[in-house]
Amino acid sequence: MAPLAPRSGDAVFANVERVNAELFTLTYGAIVRQLLTDLEEVEEVNKQLDQMGYNIGIRLIDEFLAKSNVSRCVDFKETCDVIAKVGFKMFLGVTATVSNWDAEGTSCSIILEDNPLVDFVELPDTCQGLNYCNILSGVIRGALEMVSMKTEITWVRDMLHGDDAYELRLKLLKQVPEEYPYKDDE
């Protein structure tokens, strides 16, 4: 059987089950507020959001591979393009851009101008160290780990902190060669 062609983010997004973005935004806001109450330290909240995202990412990658028909990316560069153009569209309904590659092709920025997580959000003065969207970096880190790429992901720009966009810096730390046989039907 000929392999299926990869689908555009728009095409995938049009066909997956969806829920109202405002409900998602408010639900996410409720998590962050809960964590701030329970953990008190902003730095702990950042860690916890990242960990929650990681746990989501290691599961979401299956949905991504199943629905997007994206086949194995040849390298980190192609992978980052797919995350920005297909992944963000498929899950959040927005498109991101990739830029600022280093010479080695092992780190780049993913830039988001529209981010449904932060609608209606304003950070109080006590939360200036909060990476409100840290769940996103966790999701990407978790998903990439499932395709054998160990990464470090940090926020470089954040509109909640007054920047003009959201910029995530992705750094490939290690690419583990896959040794087990890869089965298409799993």
Next chain:
Amino acid sequence: MAPLAPRSGDAVFANVERVNAELFTLTYGAIVRQLLTDLEEVEEVNKQLDQMGYNIGIRLIDEFLAKSNVSRCVDFKETCDVIAKVGFKMFLGVTATVSNWDAEGTSCSIILEDNPLVDFVELPDTCQGLNYCNILSGVIRGALEMVSMKTEITWVRDMLHGDDAYELRLKLLKQVPEEYPYKDDE
């Protein structure tokens, strides 16, 4: 200007911004897991989920009224129909049915057969008292309170506990007459 006709849940859902349902489901699962870890007591988690839902509901009602063009419902009965047919569709993409009205028209059941919150969820034995979807009852309670209906909402059936559907029992406790002038443009 003639009032706009109310829109069907399908029509509204097609036009609101949406995110991927699986991302929402996994994010909600991450909240519940976090609460179970932090609060330990299942009964406390139920309360917290309800409270989070309530906080969401009191904000979500604005989006609902703005996007659905639903005008003031004449009574509790009509309100419950609108929640089931327009509200659930608009926010979760599923339809619910209303049944089991009592003679006074002050309590009824909202029944859900499809519930995106619980995809992939199985409750371990230690969580048998957990009302996993308690955020939903909180959202409805909060939203209704903003249109002056004080309600008590309980789970009667829950597929995670082996029932054949999700059934929420809504009981109208008090309907507060509105005394302030109602402005259409707010």
